[in-house]
Amino acid sequence: MERKDELINLFSKNIREILNRVALNFDEVQEIRLRVAAPLMLVYKNEEYYLTGSGDISKKLEEAYIISKNELKETMEYMSNYSLYAFEEELKQGFLTVQGGHRIGIAGKTILDESGIKTMKYISFINIRLSHQVKGCASPILPFVYKNHREVCHTLIVSPPRCGKTTLLRDLIRQISDGSRDFEGMNVGVVDERSEIGACYQGAPQNDLGIRTDILDCCPKAKGMMMLIRTMSPRVIAVDEVGSREDLDAIEYVMNCGCKLIATVHGSSIEDLRQKPVLRTLLEERIFERYIVLNNLGKIGNIDQIFDSRGTQLYKANIFGAEVRPDRQESRAYG
Amino acid sequence: MGNTWLRLTGAALVILSCSGLGFYMAAQWNEHLKTVEHLRKMIFLLKGEIVYANSPLTEAFERTGRKAGGQMGNLFLKVSEQLMGQRGESFYGIWQDEIDGLPKEVCLSSEDKQNLKGLGEHLGYLDIGMQERTILLYLEQLDLTIDYLRDHKQEKSRLYTSLGIMGGLFLTIVMY
Numbered sequence: 001m002e003r004k005d006e007l008i009n010l011f012s013k014n015i016r017e018i019l020n021r022v023a024l025n026f027d028e029v030q031e032i033r034l035r036v037a038a039p040l041m042l043v044y045k046n047e048e049y050y051l052t053g054s055g056d057i058s059k060k061l062e063e064a065y066i067i068s069k070n071e072l073k074e075t076m077e078y079m080s081n082y083s084l085y086a087f088e089e090e091l092k093q094g095f096l097t098v099q100g101g102h103r104i105g106i107a108g109k110t111i112l113d114e115s116g117i118k119t120m121k122y123i124s125f126i127n128i129r130l131s132h133q134v135k136g137c138a139s140p141i142l143p144f145v146y147k148n149h150r151e152v153c154h155t156l157i158v159s160p161p162r163c164g165k166t167t168l169l170r171d172l173i174r175q176i177s178d179g180s181r182d183f184e185g186m187n188v189g190v191v192d193e194r195s196e197i198g199a200c201y202q203g204a205p206q207n208d209l210g211i212r213t214d215i216l217d218c219c220p221k222a223k224g225m226m227m228l229i230r231t232m233s234p235r236v237i238a239v240d241e242v243g244s245r246e247d248l249d250a251i252e253y254v255m256n257c258g259c260k261l262i263a264t265v266h267g268s269s270i271e272d273l274r275q276k277p278v279l280r281t282l283l284e285e286r287i288f289e290r291y292i293v294l295n296n297l298g299k300i301g302n303i304d305q306i307f308d309s310r311g312t313q314l315y316k317a318n319i320f321g322a323e324v325r326p327d328r329q330e331s332r333a334y335g
Numbered sequence: 336m337g338n339t340w341l342r343l344t345g346a347a348l349v350i351l352s353c354s355g356l357g358f359y360m361a362a363q364w365n366e367h368l369k370t371v372e373h374l375r376k377m378i379f380l381l382k383g384e385i386v387y388a389n390s391p392l393t394e395a396f397e398r399t400g401r402k403a404g405g406q407m408g409n410l411f412l413k414v415s416e417q418l419m420g421q422r423g424e425s426f427y428g429i430w431q432d433e434i435d436g437l438p439k440e441v442c443l444s445s446e447d448k449q450n451l452k453g454l455g456e457h458l459g460y461l462d463i464g465m466q467e468r469t470i471l472l473y474l475e476q477l478d479l480t481i482d483y484l485r486d487h488k489q490e491k492s493r494l495y496t497s498l499g500i501m502g503g504l505f506l507t508i509v510m511y
Contacts, residue, residue: 010421016423077426078421078423081393081418082391082393082418082425082426082459083390083391083392083393083395083459084461085459085461085462085463085465086389086390086391088463202394
């Protein structure tokens, strides 16, 4: 099935017809947003557009197709394969992963019980984030991530939202797992708490994470890292969005076991990390050997700076584009 | 003389065909019971897939259909196929259409089919608890049907076979 067809089948009949008429390259579509009694919108090449009833894109609100409550309900039915009950855990976290690795973010009315969010009803807002795998986007950072072409450094990717940290992590995992002429392939264990890295659908990863990668899907990071070490003997463990106290304990456990860790975290700079109590501990204890900071200038996964464990800058991009600085500049970001 | 032989042959054929009809009816009763018992097993498998394995309906129907086999297994496989096709129809609509399309050889009464359609009305709706309750309710209905078919099995088998033979004899006497 073509990517477009696969995606269109997730929507209600009316929306399917509209999307079928859309003459855009769906590989460039980033998001499709549905809100009850609001216009149907999509993000294409970083620009937001309204979709009209005839399938054209427009910037005029009055031309937009307005989504009804029933269309949203029908769409949810198809997205969940007529089985919303099977996505109870995902609903609690506010997302589903569908075939093709697309992530469906949902919002509505939450139902609470003693243990927290029980489920969600009156789902009135849906955001479909189309999965994009950018193969090769991690190539520029590989020389910084590897030590002696054989060992991987403990690496933390620091990035503001929507700058491509998961995309970068995904490609880094794939390249470490597959290996190349310069770097040997390694067993990589991925704890994919929100199904974002591998985008597993019915257990099968929809994204290419390499030939030596084992994925623990929808598993809490702290528990998953320990499980993987005990069961799959990985040489590298990769996780997305660390930040809790529990994660810190698990990170220490991983490092004490001789595994290398690659993780991502939300933040705009190293200074930003220092403001967060748990992450500050990571910096002060010099747990990570490489800090890769991304920015939102230009393409997805744009590398801004790379530091080592002592805060020495190893790389800085200039405003005209990426510029690798193999001669280590002695400027310190922290420490 | 020839006429008598002809009459005797005719009488034997009438008795044989009427008896055959009686035996066929008795066998149908047994077949109906077997089909419902098979269906009950399938629903148990389906319950396991949904409640314990937390599988979505497409997967649950496919696995159950493959394990169970037979005409009823085919029904489940077809439903799974239709659901995977995502043609924009509701689950209940697909379920009803597939039940209506069951081959005539499948020994289910119209009441059984109605109950089976009822199962699809609430499947997929709300949470796991709701799925379990819907399936358990249907299993209760199946148990009642099975009890009825078992209780009356001997009685009905005897009734149909003897009615067939007696009917054949009666017709022969009337025609002779």
